[in-house]
Amino acid sequence: MSTKRGTGSLDTREKILNVSVELFMENGYPGTPLSLIASKLGFSKAALYYHFKNKDDILNGILNPLLDRIDALLEEAPQRFTDAESRWKFLVTYSDLMLSDPRAVSVLAIGGSQVWLPESIYNRIERHRVRTIELTMLPGMSDEEKVRSILLMDMMHRETVFDKRRFVIDGMTPERRREIVYSFIKKSFED
Amino acid sequence: MSTKRGTGSLDTREKILNVSVELFMENGYPGTPLSLIASKLGFSKAALYYHFKNKDDILNGILNPLLDRIDALLEEAPQRFTDAESRWKFLVTYSDLMLSDPRAVSVLAIGGSQVWLPESIYNRIERHRVRTIELTMLPGMSDEEKVRSILLMDMMHRETVFDKRRFVIDGMTPERRREIVYSFIKKSFED
DNA sequence: GTCTATAGCTCGATAGAC
DNA sequence: GTCTATCGAGCTATAGAC
Incomplete structure (x- = not known):
């Protein structure tokens, strides 16, 4: 290489x-x-x-390594999780994967609806988004629990993806913040 | 006019x-x-x-009516809320204000880090974001409670702002979803 | 592996007729 | 109030020298 x-x-x-x-x-x-x-x-x-070879190729160079690893993780995952523990383990793995490539994550954070992305990349990201939400849903959930799963997965995703425009509390380190956020998410999932 | x-x-x-x-x-x-x-x-x-008069003027025409009303709401608000009830009343008012102008909200939802916005509009939106988060914080909060306030305000804001790319459950109406989301936010604030 | 030069295109904005 | 025509700026991408 x-x-x-x-x-x-x-x-x-x-x-x-x-x-x-x-x-x-x-x-x-x-x-x-x-x-x-x-x-x-x-x-x-x-x-x-x-x-x-062109401008999009630079973007691919930034994003593809991470997107490839997410693809691999999602292919390893089961159709659905059946218990809260294995689901949580997956979420932590997913989160660690994102945090392992801050360069790609920074560019993903530019987005929003991300209409400016080349379609091939946009579609991959959308697939990841939908699939990770599906994977937070356990069998037999009520409507309330399903909606909560969406909210919490979204919260977790944003916690990995956003760094810049974040509201910062006094002298709190990013690690301390993440610890608090994750424990809130975990608790809310279990509730 | x-x-x-x-x-x-x-x-x-x-x-x-x-x-x-x-x-x-x-x-x-x-x-x-x-x-x-x-x-x-x-x-x-x-x-x-x-x-x-130019392209930015079209954008202003879309966004200004809503941004003006948010400005007015934030000026009416007290320095800080001291109890959970008045804070919640404010949040509902803010949310209703956003939902009253779906056209502007749709454009705000394009964003993300929104570097493409004219600086004057960008600054206004940033001020709103910071001020609304400040207003969710009650006196004497712990670090955990402060972080949770940020998360929940962010969740509430996204619930008003995002419509398109949303993960939709079966035949659930947007109203039903919003009802579930708001009750989750309210409960999490009170917890 | 980096340069200068430029083709080729798209866009925002203006001029001026109707 | 809407048109045609056009200017000028800024962009991606390529050609060809070194």
Whole structure:
């Protein structure tokens, strides 16, 4: 995949991805011209086309590693969970997976309805969203419990995906916040 | 404000706003050219400039009525609420206000980090977001309670703002869903 | 592997006729 | 109040030199 690298330096390819993520977060994906990415890297726009075949290819480079791993996780999962413990274990695994790729997650957080995404990526994300919600639902749930599952899965997803615009309490660390959020979600699931 | 109108027909201005909202939801704001709005209305791009001074002015026409009313509500509100009942009354009022303008809410739902918004509108929305969260916090709350307030306000806001991409249960009406969601939020606040 | 130059396109906005 | 025509800016992507 990659050539051998020296001590501290990253692939040019990786540098491009990292700078792109920063700019996509600031300006959005359609709002970030390739010229801006190039100038922040200190070289010209055309040079980007040596490393990526077009703009969407940069986006794919950022998102695909994470999306592939989510695909794999969802394929391993059973049709439905039948008990709360194994469901919770799955949710934690899913959450850890998301948190393991902050670069991709940052770009996912730009979204919203994400109409600007290439259709192939959009469809994958939508499939993940629907499937994870389905997997929170246990057999024999009432309407109230189903709706609550949707709300809580949504809450968990947002907790992994959003970092920037978050309302921060005094000196609370992100880890402490996450601990509180997850225990609230777990308790609400069990209630 | 408006000239007298015939029986069923809307202002051209209102027609433009309604068509724009539909297209903004489909393609996003930056992804919707004025030419598309014009063609869907059956007239030319230049005609739009008789009714609005530029593209952002259309967006303002959609959002400002709601944002103005939210501003007014937030100015009426006390510095902080001191009891759970008056806080809940405020939250219901805020929610009803949002639901009273589905057109504006649809456009707000496009967002996400909403970097595409004109700065003036973006700042207003951010102020609303922060202020409403502050108002959910009662004196003497623990860290856990503060975080839960953030989560629940966020949940409530999303319940008013999102319609489209929602995971729908069988034959459940939106009203039934909202009833379940609100009772969950209320219960979680009181817990 | 990076450059300059430019093709080719789309868009917002304006001018001016009707 | 709506039209045609067009300007000018900004963008993706490619060609071809080094």
